[in-house]
Amino acid sequence: MKKKIGLLYGGKSAEHKVSLQTALAVINALDYEKFEIYPIYITEQGEWIKGPLLEGKVETVAALQFSNGESLPPTALAPALFTADSQNAPFDIIFPLLHGPNGEDGTVQGLLELLNLPYVGNGVLASSAGMDKVIMKNIFAQAGLPQVNYVWFIRSEWEHNPVAAYEKVEADIGYPCFVKPANLGSSVGISKCTNREELVTAFKEAFQFDRKIIIEQGVTAREVELGVIGNDLPECSVAGEIIPKVEFYDYKAKYEDGNTALVIPAEITEAEYKLLEGLAKRAYKALDCSGLVRADFFLTKDGKAYINEVNTMPGFTPFSMFPLLWKHTGVDYPQLIERLVQLGIERYDEKQRIKYTF
Structure with missing residues (x-):
């Protein structure tokens, strides 16, 4: 019997396009003699669209962005979304090909746990902790893993007293340093800073993508x-x-x-x-x-x-x-x-x- 795989891709994330490239590659690498492949596209607005059973390789990511598929809200836990065919046969496994928030961060993994469905990759805890660089580094510190120095801020703290934030970075980290959104990947929103002027610009850039940012010591x-x-x-x-x-x-x-x-x-x-x-x-x-x-x-x-x-x-x-x-x-x-x-x-x-x- 072929295994029925539901592929989740796209997502409400700045890494949406990266996820589409990942989905295209996986779809074209899977063995269609072993697997039935059902695409589930999540738009940038967060709409979930179930596509038809794939019959073979796909040429472009545009073919994976369904405009006429079946739209269903995941919050409804609709059986039709998470089953493979019209007979409501369950998926053997879900493969989340989602990068960044709303997919790689434990949210989708939590949904799949509630549905009691097997899925590929990390669980809720590892996904959420791994997504948040501050939490991840705090756990690594507790485990005694060697890391460069770091500090972090939430947006409201910075808005209340930006100068104090910059002074803390300079006192605790120094230059050069790297400013990053805490909950994003693919190097989105990251800046290298060698002076106060660049640091101010980097804070503004990173806070566009998250309410929490992390600043790490540069190292050769x-x-x-x-x-x-x-x-x-x-x-x-x-x-x-x-x-x-x-x-x-x-x-x-x-x-x-x-x-x-x-x-x-x-x-x-x-x-x-x-x-x-x-x-x-x-x-x-x-x-x-x-x-x-x-x-x-x-x-x-x-x-x-x-x-x-x-x-x-x-x-x-x-x-x-x-x-x-x-x-x-x-x-x-x-x-x-x-x-x-x-x-x-x-x-x-x-x-x-x-x-x-x-």
Whole structure:
């Protein structure tokens, strides 16, 4: 029997376009002999539209943005949305291909938990904590993971006394520093600052995308990343290094102008790899992750490693870092997708062992 997969993509997020590219890649990589694939497109306005059963590969993202599909509110927990066919046969698994808020942050995962449906990727806690950089770093600090210094602010605090916020950054962090929205990925809204004028502009930019921002100390280091997959027993890929041709690895460098080089495997020593592997697994377990993450590190010339963040739904096209890391580890793109589907089913089966009566 073919497994019935519901693909969730799009989303009410600044990373909507990234999600569409991810969905297109996954749809064209899945084995149609093994899976029935049902697309569910979430518009930028938050409308959920169920598309027809896919019969084969799709050429463009435009074909995945349905204008005449069946529109249903997820809050109604409508059976027709979360079942695969007219006979209301349940999906075997849901695959959320959502990046950023309203999808990668635990909201959709919570809905799927309430529906008691298996799904690919991280659960509610890991997704929400991994989305909020402040919460994530606080958990990493409690777990004893090495990090660069950071401070954070909410918008109302900054609006009440902006000068005090800038002075705190200068006293606790200094320059250079990086200003980021706390709850966003794909390097959206991030700025590098070397003086007060740039800091003021960066605060204004970041607060456009979130009510909370984080400011991190700049460090002279290489940017090295590992892919992690698994549930209770995570495994790590080879390491990869990002070498931006611009000042830092921003949104344009990632998705638009190609101003970056990915070196896989990274040219690091065995001891450095073992250090990063150990930190990646500790971070994975600290957040109680499942399915997949990409773990990002700073590696200095003297061999010190600092964890920057983990991404609980990393870029997932065949040309993104996470799939490329696993390709160089010996797991190609279609195999990786199937492995993640299996991990989602295994985690669901494990959770069914929990007793809810006494």
